[in-house]
Amino acid sequence: QKEVEQDPGPLSVPEGAIVSLNCTYSNSAFQYFMWYRQYSRKGPELLMYTYSSGNKEDGRFTAQVDKSSKYISLFIRDSQPSDSATYLCAMSKGGYGGSQGNLIFGKGTKLSVKP
Amino acid sequence: KAGVTQTPRYLIKTRGQQVTLSCSPISGHRSVSWYQQTPGQGLQFLFEYFSETQRNKGNFPGRFSGRQFSNSRSEMNVSTLELGDSALYLCASSLDTGLADTQYFGPGTRLTVL
Numbered sequence: 001q002k003e004v005e006q007d008p009g010p011l012s013v014p015e016g017a018i019v020s021l022n023c024t025y026s027n028s029a030f031q032y033f034m035w036y037r038q039y040s041r042k043g044p045e046l047l048m049y050t051y052s053s054g055n056k057e058d059g060r061f062t063a064q065v066d067k068s069s070k071y072i073s074l075f076i077r078d079s080q081p082s083d084s085a086t087y088l089c090a091m092s093k094g095g096y097g098g099s100q101g102n103l104i105f106g107k108g109t110k111l112s113v114k115p
Numbered sequence: 116k117a118g119v120t121q122t123p124r125y126l127i128k129t130r131g132q133q134v135t136l137s138c139s140p141i142s143g144h145r146s147v148s149w150y151q152q153t154p155g156q157g158l159q160f161l162f163e164y165f166s167e168t169q170r171n172k173g174n175f176p177g178r179f180s181g182r183q184f185s186n187s188r189s190e191m192n193v194s195t196l197e198l199g200d201s202a203l204y205l206c207a208s209s210l211d212t213g214l215a216d217t218q219y220f221g222p223g224t225r226l227t228v229l
Binding site: 088102106108 | 119
């Protein structure tokens with residue numbers, strides 16, 4: 001079993017739809033959870049960063065972490081064609097001088113928002 | 116502030132050759148991590164450098180190596196290239212304040228091995 005599982009999609013939605021992206025993980029030591037967006041032929045760009053369980057909102061984006069279920073989500077409201085990209089979840093055990101530089105990524109979900 | 120830069124952006128090599136990729140982190144960032152991205156395996160951690168020392172290493176063969184210089188710039192080297200080494204190699208930098216800092220990625224170097 002991979003440490004992080006993410007449905008690769010592709011996921012196609014109409015403009016304005018609410019998008020839900022999810023990852024599950026197996027390692028209970030993960031404490032830091034991130035969502036990155038990657039456009040074609042570009043490096044990943046950080047969207048959301050969450051520590052431990054809870055919700056975090058930033059504009060049209062909401063990240064949720066449920067450590068008891070080992071499940072994280074990213075919601076995109078009022079999706080736009082410019083949101084079309086691959087979304088990668090990532091997580092880390094954190095800790096000073098430890099594994100903080102080692103992010104474990106899901107394989108990414110390819111999202112297409114149709115005008 | 117300039118982002119993470121990687122050179123070269125594209126590279127074509129043949130099997131058996133070796134290659135060196137370069138990464139310049141964001142000014143002030145002290146930690147540099149390297150990742151390999153392929154369609155089959157996704158993004159996989161190669162290694163992390165901090166203060167010119169390798170602090171973490173992923174599960175890759177010894178053909179993959181790296182180093183960091185005193186100005187935090189980093190290089191990674193792949194010797195005896197194999198077809199399976201064809202991938203996008205990404206470098207990420209972070210401040211390293213003592214917690215799990217945000218990693219900022221460069222655009223990557225796309226390596227093709229023929």
